[in-house]
Amino acid sequence: MAVEKFSKDHEWIRVDGDVATIGITHHAQEQLGDVVFVEVPEVGRKVAAGEAAAVVESVKAASDVYAPVSGEVIEANGDLAATPALVNEDAEGKAWFFKVRLANPGELDALMDRTAYDQLVKENS
Amino acid sequence: MRYLPLTDTDRQDMLAKVGVGSINELFADVPAAKLLGELPNLPRAKGELEVERELGRLAARNTPAGSVPFFVGAGAYRHHVPASVDHLIQRSEFLTSYTPYQPEISQGTLQYLFEFQTQVALLTGMDVANASMYDGSTATAEAVLMAHRVTRRKKAVLSGGLHPHYRAVIDTLSSYGGARVDALDADPKGAEDIVARIDGETSCVVVQYPSVFGSIRDLTPIAEAAHAKGALLIAVVTEVVALGLLKPPGEMGADIVTAEGQSIGNGLNFGGPYVGLFATRDKLVRQMPGRLAGETVDAEGKRGFVLTLSTREQHIRREKATSNICTNSGLCALAFTIHMTLLGEKGLRRLARLNHGKAVALAEQLGTVDGVDVITPAFFNEFTLRVRGDAAKVIDKLADKGVLGGVPVSRLIPGKAQLSDLILVAATEINTDDDRMAYAKALKEVL
């Protein structure tokens, strides 16, 4: 059963077993504007929670995407290099950035659920 | 004061509108003790006539290159710039415009930058070029940093034929962050074995073509050796007219080509402003520093140009920028573009052959002077002379005789006995037969 969580830095994470799929939220892509370039981490790389793992660029801004949890990158989304626009079209679906094998499932407890995230977005605007 | 449009009446009216009694009320945040009472201790305003006189006096104390037989090169070259170039770059819309951040009203600038980028890519034989950098030396240092980023290594190997100033700039920019420089000894004969210095820690090999001593060599084996070890070849060209006659570095495996573009469209100007060229391969474009003009369309589907891939730059990336460079060399790049347009393929090739011919003739002439040897077998428009005695003194004496005969190597690399008798001599299309004869005659007299 997939668990969905959010970081305060506008990443979403969906966990199935010990594999987590990570991307940026719809709100994040809205704030960024048209995405023109995405850089995803190499497979095999080990990331720590809170570490910058990927980069997403619009015309006017370049932002780091942080890994919300620690683990090893087991897959990266090759579609984003060819079609960065996917991030704008389907940020929380097809435009996932990378998948990790969780090193420490306990870290998920520190993340928010959707209700809490929606509240955060509301407070910020 | 001729540059200040506000009249005293205007100032009174405006202060009233703003709601203050005096101008100093608008400086209220300045600590009172720091607000200057007296004027700075400098002369007061002067009219044009007086300013012209004063600066004219300073200018008269210098010997312009055009007034004597002139053979000075070593990274900056005297060429003939057509009258149209200087006229066009002084048009208000080129001279007094800003960086094209509002592209709808800057298509002039953006289109010429796009043309410039294409010209530079073609000349160097590379895929893509940026909209220029400050000069050849800083462009080269930035290329080294780019190679460090791309290869994730930190050691640059520098040829002994690289201009010492360029080496010094790379040294400065390598003085932090764990970057290292392995610089070969000065190589006047063009005989160094640089391939032997490339290893698994090398990020880039930097080779000047032609070298500062004038020698030319095929870069292909160096490129191959660098690539075999996972390093990049950076080719540096300080005399861009050479690319009108020589095989371009892009056809010899260079990964980055940097150059000084001053020879085209820009005068000597005592060292600046100049224009740095930077070109690379498509796959490395996102690591390339500097501004870039790109093609796109507008809301009506018309072709237009904009600055693009700006997210590499500092005003967006801030701490994570690929470099701290903000400005390109706009007007100098325009001068380059216009001159290159006037030359075209045909004109540039002729100009390059003419330059080479002048240099060959000069080398042959000077080689007949007793006590003088030309030690560069193959060259474009610059070569190295070995003279009997101290080269700096020879140059000094030649100057007293009204001949600016070149650059003593000791001016660039002091304190090395084995280099103290060498002079870098350049010839371009501006040198006449009389100039050449005058040099030979004066050289005979001072040796």
Add this chain to the structure above:
Amino acid sequence: MAMNMQGRPTGPGSAGKSDTDTFTGNRGLDHEEPLLFEAGGLDKTGVDVPDPKTVKTRLGGLERKSEIGLPGLTEPETMRHYVRLSQRNYAIDAGVYPLGSCTMKHNARLNEKMARLPGFGDIHPLQPQKTVQGAIALMEALSGYLLELTGMKAVTLSPKAGAHGELAGMLCIKAAHEAKGSKRNIVLVPDSAHGTNPATAAFMGYSVKPIPAREDGTVAAEAVKAALGPEVAAIMLTNPNTCGLFEPEVVEIARVVHEAGAYFYCDGANFNAIVGKVRPGELGIDAMHINLHKTFSTPHGGGGPGSGPVVLSEALAPFAPLPYSVRQGDTFRLVEHVDEARDGRKPFGRLTAFHGQMGMFVRALTYMLSHGSDGMRQASEDAVLNANYVRAGLRDLMSQPFGDKPCMHEVLFDDAWLKDTGVTTLDFAKAMIDEGYHPMTMYFPLVVHGAMLIEPTESESKQSLDQFIATLRFLAKEAKHGNDKSRFKEAPRLAPRRRLDETKAAREPRLRWRPPVVTKEAAE
């Protein structure tokens, strides 16, 4: 993801109604001009270079065999091509260029004339020094002016632009710390700073620690004190700051910075507000770069060249880079090598080949001689008065982020006043283009939402400002109360190009001309 606070549309938007079509696509004086590569030819040239007699070559077998592919044009065609391009550019000579922190003041033509005197323009940096004494004397004269105006102890002229100057200043600071044996790796930068500040610091390997601004945009000495520590090498502060305000606690900030063993780098981009009114050296700064292309009117040239000399305090003076000039009686000499350095000087090395932007030195000195001490002070006062006059003319319609109070040479508005109008800062700026104005700086500083930073400079007459203010008032009222927002959303409608698709340019980079591919269908 680190949230971007200034996302804005970068697509072309909608065109709306179009203009009358012409056969040529031209519109009166505005011409559609093809690229050089589409107009020129490989066999055309605008220069009559003599065909060299058969030349014996000594090229070592490296002669170019391939075509370069460079088209040429004859002289009349070249003139027309570039004149037409020029007519598609806005310019200071044509109108108000109110870009905040850019100081788009008048570029005097006397400066151009002086720079082109053969004695300045036609001398080589490496010809014997005794043949260029006038040039070195000019550099000394310029240095003298900069030192007197800033109250600092030494100056390096070699940096080629402002950002390059920042690097020079920070390298002096690094060298000064190393000379003391202190290893510090943090630099403090307020979040309102221009991106070059943290970029320069990070570039050199420092960790950048942000300092928050106060409610009114300025930096509190308390905040600086709290951030200082034994690891802090320097603070980088812009004064007047990027919000157009003089930092009132700058003297105290300098004091606590020095007390902590750190140095104060001042970004001098906004020096135009205080020339002849305040000496930054008396505020306690250690290094400040000066943009000759801003404060001292050397032309912006469509993006460059610039020139960024750096003035230095006594503590940093010994570390100024090569080359520097020294005087020996009546003779001037450029010191070009570390081994030649005397009198306690320890230059950190070179930042550029040769000596710096001599062409810009001549222009800047011409400016200084023309204005004089009285003219330069008047220029700063007029610059500040003009900005406040604009503020007074717009304050009832446009919102200021820190409330209405006197500014220095530039006035800052935010986009709060545009709330619920459907018009953004970007739209407003583009509408200014149709009215014949270059937009102000937008979306900078980043700490202010939808920022609009207006710097008129002292070169604008009251008449010019009155019209500028009236126009902005008109647009502001239209934005707030007008029924038809297409004036904003579809702007610009009258410029040579409509809004351009920056997204496409970044997603599909086309950075050079390539010959069009002839497809089989097209060929048939």
